[in-house]
Amino acid sequence: MGDVTRVGGAWREVEITLTASADLPDAYTAVEVWADFTHDTGLSLRRPAFYDGGRTWRIRFSSPLAHGRWHWTTDASLDDRGLRGASGIIEVDAAEPATHRFRRHGFWTMSPGGRSLVHADGTPAIMVADTAWGLPWRATEEQVRTYAADRQAKGFNAVLLMSVQPDMRAVGPRDRSADEGFDVAFEDLPTGHVNALNPAYFQYLDRLLDILVEHEIVPVLQPVFQGFGWKGLDVAGTVVPPEEYARYCRYLVARYGARPAIYLVGADGSGREPQIAAGGAEVHAWDCYAQPTGIHYRPHADNRACQDADWLDFQWCQTGHGGEHVPERVALMRRDTPVKAVANGEPTYEQTRGATNAAGWWQGHEAWSNLCAGGAMGVVYGAANIWQWKLHADEPGHAPYFLAPSGGWRESLDFEGSTYVGLLGKILDGLPTTDMEPDWETFISPRALRVPGRLHVVYQENGGALRPTREDGLPTAYRVVDPRTGDVVASGRRRPGEAVEDERQVARVVIFCDEPTE
Numbered sequence: 001m002g003d004v005t006r007v008g009g010a011w012r013e014v015e016i017t018l019t020a021s022a023d024l025p026d027a028y029t030a031v032e033v034w035a036d037f038t039h040d041t042g043l044s045l046r047r048p049a050f051y052d053g054g055r056t057w058r059i060r061f062s063s064p065l066a067h068g069r070w071h072w073t074t075d076a077s078l079d080d081r082g083l084r085g086a087s088g089i090i091e092v093d094a095a096e097p098a099t100h101r102f103r104r105h106g107f108w109t110m111s112p113g114g115r116s117l118v119h120a121d122g123t124p125a126i127m128v129a130d131t132a133w134g135l136p137w138r139a140t141e142e143q144v145r146t147y148a149a150d151r152q153a154k155g156f157n158a159v160l161l162m163s164v165q166p167d168m169r170a171v172g173p174r175d176r177s178a179d180e181g182f183d184v185a186f187e188d189l190p191t192g193h194v195n196a197l198n199p200a201y202f203q204y205l206d207r208l209l210d211i212l213v214e215h216e217i218v219p220v221l222q223p224v225f226q227g228f229g230w231k232g233l234d235v236a237g238t239v240v241p242p243e244e245y246a247r248y249c250r251y252l253v254a255r256y257g258a259r260p261a262i263y264l265v266g267a268d269g270s271g272r273e274p275q276i277a278a279g280g281a282e283v284h285a286w287d288c289y290a291q292p293t294g295i296h297y298r299p300h301a302d303n304r305a306c307q308d309a310d311w312l313d314f315q316w317c318q319t320g321h322g323g324e325h326v327p328e329r330v331a332l333m334r335r336d337t338p339v340k341a342v343a344n345g346e347p348t349y350e351q352t353r354g355a356t357n358a359a360g361w362w363q364g365h366e367a368w369s370n371l372c373a374g375g376a377m378g379v380v381y382g383a384a385n386i387w388q389w390k391l392h393a394d395e396p397g398h399a400p401y402f403l404a405p406s407g408g409w410r411e412s413l414d415f416e417g418s419t420y421v422g423l424l425g426k427i428l429d430g431l432p433t434t435d436m437e438p439d440w441e442t443f444i445s446p447r448a449l450r451v452p453g454r455l456h457v458v459y460q461e462n463g464g465a466l467r468p469t470r471e472d473g474l475p476t477a478y479r480v481v482d483p484r485t486g487d488v489v490a491s492g493r494r495r496p497g498e499a500v501e502d503e504r505q506v507a508r509v510v511i512f513c514d515e516p517t518e
Contacts, residue, residue: 009095053199113435127378128425129158134389155422192239227268242278271305284311316345327373334374363417372447467499
């Protein structure tokens with residue numbers, strides 16, 4: 001029967017360790033290992049294993065069911081008695097209700113209409129993501145604890161990460177605390193390959209991602225970047241052979257896919273690089289939890305590559321770093337078919353190129369504008385010096401165009417605009433936002449979203465009285481929220497034809513919803 005492992009409740013990661021009976025050459029590139037998990041109900045899930053150095057493989061699994069037994073058995077691409085035919089039982093016991101959002105409601109997946117996120121139990125979700133591309137290979141555990149605590153407190157629930165340092169010509173000490181230092185995931189990446197795996201790198205990354213997830217921040221995992229990269233040097237993401245790229249995508253699913261994750265298989269390119277389709281298909285084949293998978297584009301792209309691919313869940317535009325609001329990019333993408341979720345994955349980073357560029361409330365207006373343009377998956381924020389994980393004000397080697405005037409990553413945490421973006425998630429938390437759509441019919445001019453009969457969210461850039469032009473599907477209960485503070489400044493229940501008045505003439509969010517929030 002094998003060993004019995006007990007776990008208290010659904011969505012808790014369990015790790016199974018396998019030991020090969022002999023040393024295996026090319027273990028990462030030539031050996032495939034997986035396990036099939038079958039529940040007493042008949043539900044069956046397959047999880048890939050990952051190589052972790054020496055003779056060690058590991059399988060990570062989270063039960064989507066809150067109780068019952070899972071019987072598991074391993075198989076492998078070669079006949080090794082340590083890897084093939086191992087078996088055991090995972091017994092899931094009823095547990096006290098979890099306080100952690102992703103253990104209580106399950107991982108994110110796509111909504112029934114494909115426009116937004118929901119948890120596995122159907123609970124609506126809005127992604128509010130930060131951008132810390134360089135964190136996996138530059139940050140220390142202590143730094144990530146500081147970062148995660150700040151971002152969670154502000155309302156962020158995801159972060160964009162380059163899983164490896166992608167520039168083939170980047171040089172520096174293999175020291176996270178040294179100027180221009182970074183850790184190395186693949187020894188052969190400088191030659192445009194990802195075959196020579198460094199298990200110690202990923203063992204450290206395990207601990208960094210553990211910290212993020214414990215703070216309810218979902219890692220958005222980008223395999224190997226296709227665009228600017230870290231220092232604007234030649235990136236490996238357009239050079240790595242597609243089969244190697246796909247293998248690495250499978251490795252990420254194996255290592256990190258039994259916890260909350262988003263897979264960003266393409267980033268900062270056209271989306272038509274052959275690595276992206278290969279990686280997306282591999283994620284789709286091996287991710288038994290159906291977590292979101294998609295593409296983030298460079299500013300000069302049509303943002304619709306792979307639109308009809310089964311593996312593609314979302315498309316993210318990028319509007320560049322010139323400090324311009326361009327929500328029409330999101331609106332245009334929303335019209336593409338087949339339907340995919342959309343968002344602006346990279347607005348202008350706050351204070352890039354100067355202290356006033358995209359600073360302060362610019363970020364709040366950007367977030368609400370993109371959301372109301374149809375970006376119902378959520379919003380993304382970035383700050384200069386954080387994405388590079390610049391260690392301190394005088395660290396050399398960074399491209400001046402993308403730097404803030406002063407400080408390093410720690411000082412940039414305090415940029416004003418991050419507070420406003422984080423508040424968007426707090427304001428919408430608990431509302432029935434699933435598959436909400438842009439609404440230009442219920443009111444004369446403001447940006448708005450609706451779920452007919454359940455929810456209307458109206459963003460008024462300059463305030464003003466809000467009078468409906470039609471009543472069908474508009475809830476009568478309302479509250480007015482200041483998007484700069486999150487404070488509810490008015491609430492009530494309106495009669496048909498009655499306006500929601502405004503004396504302050506400043507930005508406000510009006511929420512019409514008769515349902516209680518969570």
